[in-house]
Amino acid sequence: MSLVRDDDTGLVLIEPDWPDCPANVRAYSSTRIGGVSLAPFGDADGTSGLNLADHVGDNINSVRMNRSCLSDFxxxxxxxLSQIHGTLAVDATDIREGSIVEADASFTNQPNVSCVVLTADCLxxxxxxxxxxxxxxVHAGWRGMAGGVIEATVQEMRRKGGREITAWLGPAIGANAFEVGIDVFDAFTQKMPQQRQNFKSQVRDGKYLADIYGLARTVLHSLAINRISGGEYCTFTELELFYSYRRDGLTGRMASWIWIE
Incomplete structure (x- = not known):
């Protein structure tokens, strides 16, 4: 785990442990630590939370201050983005400041333009x-991933000249905590039978445990993307570091972002 701590602000970020990332590309993922939001949007102690979402019920001024805390990064x-669990990927270069864009992924081939998504259990x-x-x-919740958001984003990247692609999987709910129903199982396995390997059947009420990291890796492999890093976190069980919608219901969101220097 590569944590970046700012002693002055208390901010804690994750810098991806990503050996295949090009030298001119920078990326981070936030944790719940280092902002001004209070419970239920705070850190594990109920204070100093770095909630970055303005749609979850947090004080809007707190969200603005939290986003400002990240300005140096x-x-x-x-x-x-206004994320809707869909499959649309948009060019981040075309997004105007302050506009509302409903999409679940963004891409760019321009320097100093950030692509960013918000999550709290989704991948x-x-x-x-x-x-x-x-x-x-990419914001890869199960609906978007099953629908093809990863494929749509990779297609757009390849149109922009990105041929050989590497991936980093940020903090998401772990394989021992992500309980799903038969609808989720069917959504993946009917489209891609090899996804069965990423589900563990549960006796209780016909539920399954789904490995969201494994589901994503299987999709990425099908797209000839084999340089994949990350996937070692669990937002549900790592209470000190992460918000989790499945665990807490009303909660904040972390951000993951990337740009070309």
Missing amino acids: FPRDVTF PILLASTDGRCVAA
Whole structure:
């Protein structure tokens, strides 16, 4: 785990342990630590929470201050997507400041333009072409992933010239905590039978345990993306570091973002 701690502000970020990431590409993922939000949007102690979502019921001024805390870790101001668990990937270069864009992924081949997604159990996926010419961020909840958000984003990256692509899987709910129903099992396995390996059947009420990291890896492998890092966290069980919607219900959101220097 590569944690970045700012002693002055108390901010704690994750810098991806990503050996295949090009030298000119930067990326981070936030934790719940280091902001001004209070419970239920605080840190594990109920204070100093770094909630970055303005749609979950937190005080809007707290969200603005939290986003401002990250200004040194973005190349310039960013506009967060309005995520809808869909499959649309948009060009981050075309997003105007302050606009509302309904999408679940963004990509760019321009320097100093951040691609960013918000999560609290769903899987953030950061993508970079190995030549450093194109990057993307994907909000991969189960609905979006089953629907094809990863494929749609990779297709757009390849249109932008990103041929050989590497991926980093950010903090998401772990394989021993993500309980799902037959609808989720069917959504993946009917489209891609090899996804069966990423489900463990449960006796209770016909439920399954799903490995969201494994589901994403299987999709990425099908797209000839084999350089994959990350996937070692569990937002549900790592209370000190992460918000979790499944665990807490009313809670904040973390961000994962990437850009070309």
